[in-house]
Amino acid sequence: MRPTVHDIAERAGVSLATVDRVLNDRPGVRGVTRAKVEGAIAELGYVRDVAAANLAKSRVYPLVFILPEGDNPFMRGLEDEVRRAGAHSMVERTQLSVVTVPAFDGRALAREIDGAIERAVAGIAAVAVDAPEVLAAIGRAREAGIPFVTLVSDLANSGRDHFIGVDNIAAGRTAGSLMGRFLGERPGPVAVLAGSMRVRDHGERLEGFLAAMSAMPVSRAVLPVLEGQDDPELSFGLIAKCLADVPDLAGIYSLGAGNRGLVKALAATGAARSLCVIAHEVTDETRAALEGGLVDAVLNQDAGHEVRSAIRVLRAKADGLPVIAAQERIRLEIFIKDNLPSEPGADDTPGAAGN
């Protein structure tokens, strides 16, 4: 059976009060006594019963998720997942809140991080922005002893506890390999639709894509990047023009969130029947396009898994417990039509409204 604080007291020859002082780093214990207690803890392999401690303390873990605003479907899906998890999180003594900031606004993000620090939350998860003020804010959170997780978009050298997301270079490389395999020896250039090359994630995906394409047996041109700012109408226009201007176009890689415009352009021109199209993230649009044959493959990161992982990691850090690395590793999923899981809520009664 598991050792308790009573066992420690007996093994070390001290009282419960002394054990409590050592376990919780309270003052009033001589070094020699502390050593005895710590020795007993180690010998017994004592692990705190966190559930019992939380009960005694009536502890609640307030966690905050800071997400970018806008109509990026993936981010909205991420927000939905947080809200869904939050609906029954009090059962696990967790209280989730969502704060949104303008996309790519480092200053606003830093401000919200500092706000969360002020409120003494138990942990922070944020989609990072490459900006010095964000770097500094993360540093302040860590100094205040608040666990910090970057979500989807990492920030190097930030001291964050954990990154939850996929490797974007590998993502691009995967897209390139698949594109090359699917196209085989069929000739013609490929186009790339990005949001903005100023975003590091997009740059990394392109880098990986180009590397993989250049390693393919068949040499193939990659056209200059189309920057659609993740805007549906702008993306639509760029793709439609490209389809018109490049009659021998062989494929399109959409590495950002402009998929609504892409899918619309493909459907409008009927071009997808002869193109290989690879996009990122399963959303309503890309799911429909995959099922309807407009898109050949979607590379996905599971927002639900990411949110659950963030919660688990922040909780583990707050409790000083180990993180199970294998469980928290986010896989880059490849979906074709045949392995696409059924839509969430597909089990619901047809008349049910939303989910």
Next chain:
Amino acid sequence: MRPTVHDIAERAGVSLATVDRVLNDRPGVRGVTRAKVEGAIAELGYVRDVAAANLAKSRVYPLVFILPEGDNPFMRGLEDEVRRAGAHSMVERTQLSVVTVPAFDGRALAREIDGAIERAVAGIAAVAVDAPEVLAAIGRAREAGIPFVTLVSDLANSGRDHFIGVDNIAAGRTAGSLMGRFLGERPGPVAVLAGSMRVRDHGERLEGFLAAMSAMPVSRAVLPVLEGQDDPELSFGLIAKCLADVPDLAGIYSLGAGNRGLVKALAATGAARSLCVIAHEVTDETRAALEGGLVDAVLNQDAGHEVRSAIRVLRAKADGLPVIAAQERIRLEIFIKDNLPSEPGADDTPGAAGN
């Protein structure tokens, strides 16, 4: 804040003892009193604090995993995952045990299920076998109020609480689609390596594969199934013979666990340079083959996720709590060389032994 039993007592105008009797279905409560208490429970939205209850009861959840014996790498990996999870499961009041039975032995499996029922375990997870005595044993477990999860291999109409695994027809279809896409217009038949067609899972994968291949624009022969009994040497022989007998072979789909023999035959003959090879489950052999270019894609189900899911589902069922469907859905993963996650333990110091 969360309502407690005290709030129920006050709301219903009864004592704590009565609330306890109602909550725990103990005798000695009139119907009219019970209705009052249940009304208060509903109005308050009371949800039991399972952690507090477990503390009061010193509860432990003994769970048993019944797995097939043998050197099937996937099953051994599954067993490793259970043992790994069991190493620190007491922290969560869970006690995992593994029982192995001869592969495909329905009688032995039924006997172990009954043994677990006798020991009054909190839940059972088993790789199912299609046999009437197994069906009956699962029925007995359910009658005894013991939650039952089928793992990897399901059993229809068994009354099990949950299936944790992938859809094998979809798996076969995915393999067929990928094979067709990767081969493009390149001519030549494809071969299928199975364990045994007597195993329903293998039959389903073949079914899906054939359906997808026949839907491809290019018509392509599928050779009669090679049944290697998941034996490395038998599989080696069958593949080597096939490679010698069919010089225009275009691809191989390995739907079972004979991959060690397959990979060895490919390496020995140098045939893989001109073949498209798709296999199932990431194991040491398939990982190396994928990285070395002998295999083009591996379709995988994550054993670690499956074990964690089984534990979560069994715990939730034992507690009478809801199962989060999205979290417990096992995805059919497609791995090519570029999105293959680094090997578990790859973060360890190079000198570290095993893991």
Next chain:
DNA sequence: ATTTTTTTGATTTACGTACATCAAAAACTC
């Protein structure tokens, strides 16, 4: 109305831990 049976309430103990209080013991200083 009386007797018998059933229901209800009050109370205690328990789980493992957190945290506070204050007297007693030990250690330190002069």
Next chain:
DNA sequence: GAGTTTTTGATGTACGTAAATCAAAAAAAT
């Protein structure tokens, strides 16, 4: 050795729930 300071121990209360006991109250039966 006396006085002062620090450390330690004993104890109580708390968290939310489980479970047992027995007296008192309520309901049912005669």
